[in-house]
Amino acid sequence: MGHSDVKGAKLVAEAAVGLRQLNERSREIFKRIVETYLETGEPVGSRNLSRALPMTLSPASVRNVMSDLESLGLIYAPHTSAGRLPTQTGLRLFIDGLLEIGDITEAERSQIESRMAVGGRNRAIEDFFAEAGEMLSGLSRCAGVVLVDKQSKRLRQVEFVNLGGGKALAVLVGEDGDVENRIVTIPPGLPPTALNEATNYINARIGGLTLAEARIRIEAEIEAHRAQLDELTARVVTEGLATWSGDGGDRQSLIVCGRAHLLEDVRVMEDLERVRLLFEDLDAKKDLIHLLGLAERADGVRIFIGSENKLFSLSGSALIVSPFADTEQKIVGVLGVIGPTRLNYARIIPMVDYTARLLGRLAP
Template sequence: MGHPDVKGILAAEAAAGLRQLNERSREIFKRVVETYLETGEPVGSRNLSRALPMTLSPASVRNVMSDLESLGLIYAPHTSAGRLPTQTGLRLFVDGLLEIGDITEAERHEIESRMVAGGRRRGVEDFLAEAGEMLSGLSRCAGVVLAEKQSKRLRQVEFVSLGQGKALAVLVGEDGDVENRIVSVPEGLPLSSLTEATNYINARIGGLTLAEARTRIEAEIEARRAQLDELTASVVTDGLATWSGDGDDRQSLIVCGRAHLLEDVKAMEDLERVRHLFEDLDAKKDLIQLLGLAERAEGVRIFIGSENKLFSLSGSALIVSPFEDSEQRIVGVLGVIGPTRLNYGRIIPMVDYTARLLGRLVP
């Protein structure tokens, strides 16, 4: 699986922004952002002048901070003399100045042991939920996993007549999960056609995913190799289409560890931000669309604040990466959602490593 060089290739926008900063401005800007990520508090010129590796008076630091403010990289909250990074500044820092670490041996061991144990659980949903819970616990954020339901491997199907142009379509996965759907069938369809449709599908789907089975069988029917009468063929294709679903119904969204988002609440405005974030997490359709953007790209993706309309009110950040199945096909995406004040340098490699490990273990 392709994944980013987490030691960092600068994005074009970040490189252009950094070229406007000399060494002194860059160091001060970096300290402002790092202080924010560590404490959430604005930092003033006096404290900065003490922390810098170069000798600068508070007055000189204030002049540089004024320049950074005019560039839209930092701002003064309320009447505070200190400064915080803007969303633009935070993006510039993440893309161009962030020092990405590596996960510790203890974290690596915990990820591997929990994922391997999760792989022995009953069902893909449990396995993916374990990955989300594990990431949530390590990052102290909400964990999110989006996966195609069609990645489930099939064991057998059955059609049961309900009369009046309806039939119950029962799908059994290799993991033992059972999924039922009511499908429309032609009025007066003989029971023998349902039996034939059941036998035809079961002779072809063993071990395939729903997506693979649908592609294979529809191709056979299209090429007229299926040797099915028209009514039976319609039952087969309509049944597979109903199971596959459309839009949100094709995808399973798992959100874990929301309580972690309340751990760092210090003021009413923080509580209001978390409330908006909870609403964002409940907006399943919007969240699925956002995760879908990450699914179409290689490696770790980072969304900060109002860069995406979903987080325009909560000012949150999303760090996610797609994962593949054993045949190197992208089948989902996982990551974490939290405040913009995340430990990006630690969480990015954690998400990246988990996604690659999940790709090797996903059933």
């Protein structure tokens, strides 16, 4: 954890202590400030707050409470405005402690189920996950993101094709019909029949296995000298499997859908700059893959806000994501949405959670 991360965690911890010590009217005022921000994006002043509160308080009394909230680091005054907005720390504490999370409507539930059921029957697996991202993007009016572990793909067959010059094309076909090609290096002195031998050897062992399972099984067999392959052919087999498996981000497929939704609520140049920075963040796929990888280890929905993570430190954005598992309860990916920090968290959190749980049951 870096110095800025430690400092941020300390601020949140200190503010959380202060929040627990607030009386009922202070909590109510803080809650109204955050809810107004999430609904309108605008700062709210003491006069409007005093009219909206369920208890009778003068604008002067409200200003005193707002001053206390500001000293705790929960709200701040943007520019010279008399109104207040929640700080990033305040927004995080509101989401963790005061947010009343709703549930998705029956209409939304039916829409999600019908689109995913059709996708699971008729589409290649990456198209299926892209459909999930597009659907979440449309329902939330944010950008949808899906990160899928390629090694969860179940295999049908492979083939090696000699390209000459010490290279071969390794073709992998999944059970869903999806095809991937990789260039592999052929060991010097490889017999002409070795590529066919390698193809037949792998295809006799991989049917229905995932890429990760196939690699473990075949490499163990070769290591134990049970494989009826000469040394050079065995190298072709292991290099082909290793090339498909990849390392780091190469093992994962990132899908980003619905970027245009991020432009729908742009009202001032400051908002436009925020969206421009967010688009740059989305293009930096390595950082985004790393961030989503953190969510793979979470239990349920995880929320990243603004500078809580390196990726969104400049873009004023929020990421709501959840891991999803296959039928054997193995985590195979992450999905969610990216948008401004002013999101309808109460609606989007259960939407992401429901879709993630549904994906595990319906994925092809």
